[in-house]
Amino acid sequence: MVTGISADRSVLRNPGFRLFFAADTASQIGSNVALVALPLVAVMALGASPFETGLVVVAERAAYLLVSLPAGVWVDRLRRRPIMMVADLARAVLLASIPLAWWVGALTMAQLYVVALVTGLATVFFDIAYQSYLPSLVGRDLLVDGNSKLEVVRSGAEVSGPMLGGWLVQFITAPLTVLATAAGYLLSAVFLGRIRVPESVPGPTARRGLFEEIGEGLRFVATHPILRMIVLCMGIANFSASMLLSVQAIFMVREVGVSPGLYGTLMAAGALGGLAAVVLVRPLTRRIGSARLIWVALLVAAPGSLLIPLTEPGWRVWLFAVGLFVDVLGVVMYSISQVSFRQATTPADLLGRMNATIRVVAFGALPLGALAGGLIGEVFGVRTAVWAGAVGSALCVIPLLCSPLVRMRDLPGGDNGGGPDDTGPALAPAWAEDWSGRAPAISSTPTAPSKTAGGNDPAGRTVNTPQEER
Helix, strand or coil: CCCCCCCCCHHHHCCHHHHHHHHHHHHHHHHHHHHHHHHHHHHHCCCHHHHHHHHHHHHHHHHHHHHHHHHHHHHHHHHHHHHHHHHHHHHHHHHHHHHHHHHHHCHHHHHHHHHHHHHHHHHHHHHHHHHHHHHHHHCHHHHHHHHHHHHHHHHHHHHHHHHHHHHHHHHHHHHHHHHHHHHHHHHHHHHHHHHCCCCCCCCHCCCHHHHHHHHHHHHHHHHHCCCHHHHHHHHHHHHHHHHHHHHHHHHHHHHHCCCCCCCCCCHHHHHHHHHHHHHHHHHHHHHHHHHHHHHHHHHHHHHHHEEEECCCCHHHHHHHHHHHHHHHHHHHHHHHHHCCCCCCHHCHHHHHHHHHHHHHHHHHHHHHHHHHHHHHHHCCCCHHHHHHHHHHHHCCCHHHHCCHHHCCCCCCCCCCCCCCCCCCCCCCCCCHHCCCCCCCCCCCCCCCCHHHHHEECCCCCCCCCCCCCC
């Protein structure tokens, strides 16, 4: 059986994960610097109009809606590490073409659109493969620890990346900043290439038509009573958060009257909340349970989001910082916990399609929320739009409260924090079986699928039988 892991066991003792951590750090910083650098290339090097600059951002983000589902199929068909390496190298080459074209006077908006779109496509493949690769690298019993460490990278990159990009553009120009971003992707590929953990790949018999495999991923998520509620929760949360974010700067600068510098300082509270979540998530997982933390974390976040629209001039300006800290604290703990749940629950050969399906909903909600926030702000006022986004964010937990999660303490066979409260494995309930009627393998170490380990399921995929921890 799978027992709780010891509290002092760390995923950083895994040399493969350390390389993966370094690769992810380089890639995440590069992606967040590029989000600032590419539009600034359009503005500062090409004199683009606001509409043309907006199209660069659209091109960067459009890939998530265009190719996420077929990308999930390819991620499940192939080894994930080579996919990430190819994505890194493709982004490095494409971005390096921008300063080269600028130096010879040949840079155009058309090239910028193409680079933004194709690097976006590569980022989709990298992101889906990245979330699907972790279970095979560290094993399911260290998923919470691994995702916690990677969340430090993601949160830090989201805060420091745009800031670093802005300073680099100011001191070395926008095209040269893009070159530095390309170097980051190249470094990520080098780190990934040094990982020596073996990775299995489904055989040709497991492959069917593209649309059939996309449908299989959609069915798995739609028929899973917890995953479909997580998707609904994420859709509501992202729609609401995007609604709030679309008017947040106008609300703080014009309605509340803070300076841009103070606004940036107050925004740093969100980064502190994210770092606090990374520190707290593992002991809280041991204390209250890995499955229970998924919905408890959003209950923690709800009061924080409702403090934001109460912000007023004077001392109440700090309600924004407190609210943002509490909101991000809860949201990041939720994110780490639910990603670990998804990875522990989903069969290995469906991880890519599961992640792709969820990303279509999550990223598809962002532009719709931004549009709704702008319209509400225009018609009813900016504070009303902030309230609408805050209330929606607070209510996004409702689907999880209507799911089997509320009756569970821990993930079935996953990383449950390894504390004294772990007396044994969580029993896998009936919903833990996938669409073909089999339960996901519960193993304490990453094991390559083999016919001798468990045979094939009716769909022709190799199945591992649960193994005891040695």
